[in-house]
Amino acid sequence: MTDHTTSAPPVHALLADGTTVCIRPVAAADHEQLRGLYEEMSPENLRLRFFGLSRRSAEMAADRACAAPHRGHRALLAERAGQVIGLAEYDTGGVGTEADMSIAVADGLHHRGVGTLLVEHLVSAARAEGVTSFAADALSENREVLRLFADLGLRVGRRFEGPEVRCTIVLEEDDTYFSAVEERGRAADVLSLRPLLRPQAIAVIGAGRKPGSVGRAILHHLKAGGYTRRMFAVNPAATSLLGVPCHPSVSALPRTPDLAVVAVPAAGVPATAEECGKAGVRALLVVTAGLDADQAQALLAACRTYGMRLVGPNCLGLSNTDPELSLDATFAANHPRPGTAGVAVQSGGVGIALLDGLSRLGIGVSSFASLGDKYDVSGNDMLQWWESDGRTRLALLHLESFGNPRAFSHTARRVARRMPVLTVDAGRTDAGRRAAASHTAAAATRTMTRAALFTQAGITATRSVGELLDAAALLHSQPLPAGPRIAIVTNAGGAGVLAADACAEAGLTVPAPTPHLVDDLLALLPDGAAAGNPVDATAAVTEDQLAQCVDRLMRHGDADAVLVALVPTAVAAATGDDLVRAVTRLSGPRPKPVVAVRLEQALPVELLPATDGSSVPSYAEPQAAARALAHAMRRTEWLARPAGTVPGLDGVDTARARSAVETYLDAHPDGGWLGPRECAALLDCYGIPQLPWAWAETEDDAVLAADRLRGADGRVVMKGHWPGLLHKTAEHAVHLDLRGDSQVRAAFRDLETRFAGLLTGVVLQPLADRGTELFAGVVQDEVFGPLVLFGLGGTATEVLADHAARLAPLTDHDVHDLITAPRCAPLLFGANGARPVDLDGLEQLLLRLSRMAGDLPQLAEADFNPVLATPGGVTVLDARVRLLPRRPHDPYLRRLR
Template sequence: MEVDGMTGAAPVTRPAAPAGEPVHALLADGTTVSIRPTTPQDLDGLNAMFAALSPESVRMRFFASGAAAGRSAAERLCEPHPDRIALVVSVRRGEAEEIVGEGEAWRLRADADAAEVGFTVADRLRGRGIGTLLLEHLADAARALGIRTFVAETLSENLAMKRVIASAGLHHSATFEHGSTVFHEIDLTEDDAYLEVVADREFTGSAASLEPLFRPRGVAVVGVGRRPGGVGRAILDHLLAAEFDRPLFAVNPHADEIAGVPCARSIELLPDRIELAVLAVPPEALVEAAIACGRHGIRALTAVTSSVPKSVGTTLKAVCRRYGMRLVGPNGLGVASFGTDISMDATFGPHTPLGGTAGVGVQSGGVGIAILDHLSRLGIGAGSFASLGDKADVSGNDLLAWWARDPATELVLLHLESFGNPRKFARYARRVARTKPVLAVMAGRSAAGSRAAASHTSAAITPGITREALYRQAGVIATRSVAELVEAAALLRTGLLPTGRRVAVVSNAGGTGVLAADACAEAGLTVPEFSDALRERLSALLRPAAACGNPVDAGAGANGAALRDAVETVASSGEADAVLLLLVPTALAELSPTLAVDARTGAMPVVAVLVDQAAGVETVMGADGRFLPCYGDAETAVRALSHACDYAEWLRRPGGEVPQLPGVRSRDAARLVSLFLAAHPEGGWLPPDRAADLLACYGIRCARLVLAADEQTAVTAAAVWDGPVAMKAYWPELVHKSDVGGVLLGLSGPEEVRAGWRRLHERFGGQLAGVVVQEMAPDGIELLAGVDDDAVFGPLVAFGTGGTATDLAADRAYRLAPLTGADADELVHSTRAARMLAGFRGRPGGDVAAVRDALSRLALLAAEQTCVTEAEINPLIATPNGVTAADFRIRVEPRTQTDPYLRRLR
């Protein structure tokens, strides 16, 4: 991959960007590479790479021939320059690091937001994605310096460079000059289309890197005892019980064979075909074993060692990065994989799980055992399983990439106590959920649960409300227990989804039907009254005394045939989207839940309930071989059906794209924040006028204001606007101005303004840092819109009822920034404020589109201006003609900006 020799304007001096730490990323084939800024010590490595280039590659890169061009470029790259970004990509070859790619970008001139870009990839590694990876990381570093555009000059026959630019996902154009030279212009804006292309590449690399974990050519268990007992021996026994038919070795310095399995005295003596090593060694031996595996060429590790100190886990990850190994654990149960070509159970659970179609990822080994047992009992089984433990390396994001590319995986079950990159998780989960259901246990919903999860997994505490917002946006079906997770999975596994929330309840006992109808209402499902025509058809099928409304009570004497006919009649009526069939055993008729399976209902889900069933859910098979779940009570069945309805509704939502918002001035906003932090290095609350300016940069209309430092300024400001004004006390720490009498409304004329000024000064004295004089906002619906920067999840957007009673109303919903159009719409409609916006009790409503737009703009502000840690607009006044921010607070703090979507390993 070659670009021109950087033949642009002479560089000018600007403040240097801070040197970045090395990061690691995956190539398309799963190879781990390191990306870092160049240093003077890279001269020999760069010279070696340039010297190995073919003459044609040298000509493409430097528009010249001979070794001198490469030597000159190597020297240039190794000399720090304040106006150049220079990166190298390296891979490990044995114990040595080999530079296999370089890239640089020069700012064209002092006041330019464009830079000239060029890069090279070693001839022997072309076609593996190094060029696009370099371009992504160069673009990320350039954006941090305010560079918005790359330009590149190439020879017209440089097809490799054209492919890199075309496949990068960034908007670009090309112009020709003199027939042999092409000038490329690349817009560095990250839009949704670009992020999807980047996600595609990361899915490919992550899935390829997990191939040795879930489809290894051979497995070694390190730390196996010669006698039964112990974790290592249990894992070896499980591999044998699962009839793992690929090369299998134990590692024990005192044995040549254990349980009929050949044993190596050390890791170094293992055969080369071993790709996965299971480490069941004490914590103090873990790093040494991992180093030996890396030197031996093993590609994946799962560490089941428990009670591993954080420092050991950090070192263990560094070892895996150094040698390009993927790691599951430590502090996990192990991994398992089942398919037509493999049966591998490298766990130490009580039983070998049933192979099947579910992908299962957990942080808790105990939760993993429970889920696998349930899936085995229900006949669903697991296709792949990973107990992530402390998640030193492989995370839920990696597993999602594997399951997305695995056609055998039909549904995904997760138990995650922490998130390394929540915004990337949301994007990845959304992609997977479009093609297969993704379910998760909401671990750590309470404060006590969050503390326990953090202690359990060495992770940051993750508030339940942010986790719920994350799952909802991503289309993940959030459940509150393992039992609820499995109950929902049993229904979703059928692939039958309701097209709406209307439920027909059919039973042979009226009381159970009533309870089921109540459960539906509480779960947000409807039990509509049937039409007269449907009632008549049902009456003709059932005994004369049957109740044929909804619920349908067929009576204790109804047999299976009658109930089946009733279910089929309701299903074909168009008056329901799902059928809930409740069966109560009686001496008058022998009933089986298989009648729900055998009923001819097309694609409509029929959920059976057998009230004397001990288990919460079982699986029944009909005459045609179809499997359907049967539940033990109506509440459990309704809960599963409600999850299926939520998922079906999410699938019907418009595509999740972040809207392109006109009138956004991101650079002006960044400059405003930078100037404030330059004057206040520790950060703080923006003054009201600066906060209004920042909101205005994102097109959020604020009621006009002036922060007055003296009485005459207040009078002069009030005279600018026609009509009365509001006056508000201001000092940075003041939150609830109304609570302390710091708001005066409807002041008209100079005398009232002077009196208001004096009243506030008498009340607050030296506390006042100024008085806000503001035009009166229009009458309308008072809303709250805010952003809080969560330590784990990033900016969280809040919306609900506003005004002075906002805390009392407790009417708030949350989503993670940035918001897609569908996210913003759902955020508005998931609160009681939506009823007021629609018009309530004769009061005029509000402009819902304008509210959605304001929320999207606030979310974009938080996503782009990462130094904004807290923002609140309360009230945001909504009228039929738009919205106005009447009062607002914004806090900023110094922090390093990182791109959550940049391809890199944690």
């Protein structure tokens, strides 16, 4: 059991009412405050806590909590503005994995989630230290604490003993517990954002008297945008600015604002934040840029101390277009049009482009946040706000960094089930790639990691702001396609060919029409028309003919969407036909998406008003239309799949694996690559199949080992080993197909001679059967967590780069995606009449690798190459594992950044 008591850092988290508290380990200096916590309790609460009244109870409880840290004991306190408001602790007594647990909350702060939050953090700490259950005693009349235990989401047993009840809380965190924690966190997060996004009073601090300052621009925008609540300016040199009452300081305001907009020079930001906190301000929007490290730390410290949520610094501002509020606290050139798209960006320039684009399209904006340097409020917060605001139908993100990608992924998966979530995949060419110490690390680029995050979370990832708006226009205005089959109709053959190429390149299909459909279309269209796919309706097509053709294609069962590619012609102009109107005329609800491509269109994308009040997206390029349809199709596929589950695994010994890791790191404090014996033992803890092997340090030992390992054909393989050796084949440290003792001896002498001073021994294995050589590995990304990779293996794995990746923990669907995504997948399923490999065994290998990475945060990377897959089984032929000293990280623990 590892003791982390003294090293756990303080964290800040949200209570049920959205206010902020600090959770940290108890220190000896907290004794007086802890004693005061108990002494200030009412006699009734003291009786419920200690089962009686005693003047010594408070002193003894404080002594116990502040005792010198020891194994099996953990005490955590909650404090707000430096005042202790709650305490939770457990103690195993130094033995076993069951701990006695107790909890206390200050009078006047019950029903605000203090106790629940403390217990959640205590559960996380206990599990990291090997504790499997809590035992807590309570009076049966203490309904509050009994309800707290029951609502945790953990399995709770009760045993009544007279007036007391013994509660046993099993610390098996599963989906029920994670869902309960997630729901508590979501509710608290949304409440904490209300002062930011629905403030009842705003103060702009730093608005100048002369035009040109950012603060003045925001004040002007607030007033011109029609903000419906109280508004103040803070400037000691003025009494009124732009008709808004001005006061010399925050403390002089006639009422405390919910939100303070800070637009003062960087040097003044910390003091301004401190003043706001002392005055009771609940949220800050800091647009100031250029804060140095000390100023940044002081700003965040003030926000945490006084429980203020923070947007920024270095940002464009925020907006909420709800007519009841009309909040536009930005310095963008224009006010956003009210609508249904929620927008969160880190780049102010991207934010302006999205606000203008969405307003121009008519989609509009529900709320907007420019997150800037993102000290606090993040994309994860905004997703939760949009999920519950009742106005947002489309979520658009531009995030250059992720504070807690695992929490973001969990939230995005949930939100994406309710509305499309779109992002620009910024930073795809980030050069900050980790050193390629192994095949796994070489393959695990940041681009691949982000792609895995977006794919698993159901996020529509685009490559530019323009592509984001293209996809948003379609998802806002059209139903989702049922599949990838696109019917194309055009009045110019060349435009149809361009559209067909674009669809194929986007991963869509352009199927040939059935004979019956061909006959129907030719009966509708003018002479000379060709009813293939694309349908060439010719320049002679009339508005009515084209409308009927689109309607027929849309209602035919062999197409999932219709793309209409149009060019202006003198023929249509002469007859007065409006071919665009043929696309927007609706005779009833459209069951499939319809998009237009107009090659002469000036804007990249427009939404054309339809006769029923809806709209049809129109693109200037067929590639844009095809990409938008492909994004919609992938969303259809993602929504059609169940969420997936993480299967249970038998034959896993996590406790032994953790013990082995701690033993290694005790001997190697800086970490390193495990030796063959240590590596094999770790894989054995997770039931990962390995080819039989033996270790030899002398020539005679090698001969004896070879005799034991030889299969029916008598052939063995010898691999040299020394600390730091990674690519044995590249170093020519492998001898294959060794027969008889003389060849074994010669191979050993060769390795011993060529690698004198390096070689510490050799690994011998029987020569493996023929099969498909694969690669499986995992990298523990510092930000994103464990990333599992899979693909074609062998010596060419990096050259061919045939890999797929998913973030752990892997669900059953993730494993299926990993196996089917690489180009080598047909080899696994039995290409050219061959038998398929052991797919169940392959799935088990990946699930066990994922489990190992999730259990062991110290596992920096693991590299299985090759993995031999045959119809009879899956076996790891060579494995490497690197450990680093890292603390356990609970991705589900509620805490602020």
